[in-house]
Amino acid sequence: MNDTSPAAGAGASAPFAWLAGLGAAALDALGWFGGFSLFGARALRDAVRPPFELAEIARQMFDIGWRSLPLIAASGFSVGIVLSMHTRASLERFGAEAMIPAGLAIALIRETGPLVTGLLISGRVGAGIGAELGAMRVTEQIDALEATAVDAFKYLAVTRIIACILALPLLTTVMNFAGILGGFVAEAAISDMSLQLYFDRAFLLIEFGDLIPATLKTMVFGFLIGTVSSYLGFETTGGTEGVGRTSTRSVVFSSILIIVVNVVLVRLIFFFFPPAG
């Protein structure tokens, strides 16, 4: 006898429901990525078109760059201490303690500094931008800017994206310097190496191809953080709950993008600046 109960019907359609859910999620993701790409492209176009909103960019630089300094310096210092301890544990086995400063500096400058800076700023700044613009969206402040004949996209999003692009390399430099300083403190606690000698050895093996591309790639991280969080902020719906969701998503999405894009950027850097063999 055929089972015509509702449960049987539901069981039969379950695979299709699952497929339909997957399709809907894929379409949502594609829609999000399309909207995000258009938003980013428009930001790049508007960034080079007057008016340039220099006062607002300076204000955002202060907020995003200067106010992140304590976090970046303290994190860099701690990362430097930890990296130094790990480097010592590895190099001691080969009697190569003299290479500790150089090993730490290369690890920091090539990868750890840029990536940790990107992730820390995506947490501090990405969440802030997402929440601020999201709150402005749900309280109609973005509409009020437009009604006051101000290009809200340029005034709010482009200025923050530019500030992120400019601030990230500067903060990465601070992170690298604080990390090397932290490494020195860790080293000074167990050896009598002078600061001068430590820094001489740290920069012994650092070349142009190590420092500049790795530092400048953080401009891409800055672009991703600014664009993701601004886009999500502009698209916020659903009141205060929506603002909270935007804040969380800004951090999650920009962190994931930074990690994924970093792989591509490192590959490109190795292509254009092959490591000295």
Added chain:
Amino acid sequence: MADAAIRLDGVSKAFGTHHVLRDVSLAVPPGRACCILGRSGTGKSVTLKHVIGLIRPDAGRVFVQDEDITSLDARGLSRVRRGMGFLFQNAALFDSISVGENVAFPLRRHTRLREGEIQRRVREKLAEVGLDEAAAKMPAELSGGMRKRAGLARAMALDPSILLVDEPSAGLDPITSQEIDQLLLARRQAGTTLLVVTHNIPSARVLGDRLIVLHDGAIAAEGTAAELERSDQPLVRAFMQSTGGG
């Protein structure tokens, strides 16, 4: 001078499957006041947002001073908006700057006035709405009524020829509500064109040369207060006989 300061020709708008406006046409002559009445969710605020170009219609056209704003690019729209002021339902003050800076914002963006003159105008506009002492306060420190008055001061900062006002008396006590009505009335008498969305019938009687009743996104009735009171539509008569404020 333009025949109509504001004109909507057959404007329709839907959000998804929900039709908010259906073939709405209206005209407000320069220096006159028109009040849009209707129950919640009938498309009153959406109509206002069409006039300032925050929403583009799916069909129909919107004219401001005889210029079709539906075909304007961002630069053109910005030029037209400089001649308009908009008071949002929740005032929408910029909450990261003080009340005085909110009022100064349009002046700084769109004029080349010196700082002293900007400050003088800010004081003048705040005094006009009875907020002389609130310039240094942050929006979060203000009551609902004060916020609305500060929003009105910002909307009037550039002395616009057209003022769009969304629910000026919603959530306000009757005295504050009357004060805002008097302010708007003074603007109208000074030649400003007003388009006011309101639930408040006494307010609409005071302000509006012409009243429009929206129902289900379409114009159900249009005329003077007296004409609407004699309407053969029960809904319109019921609306006009209500005394409730916002």
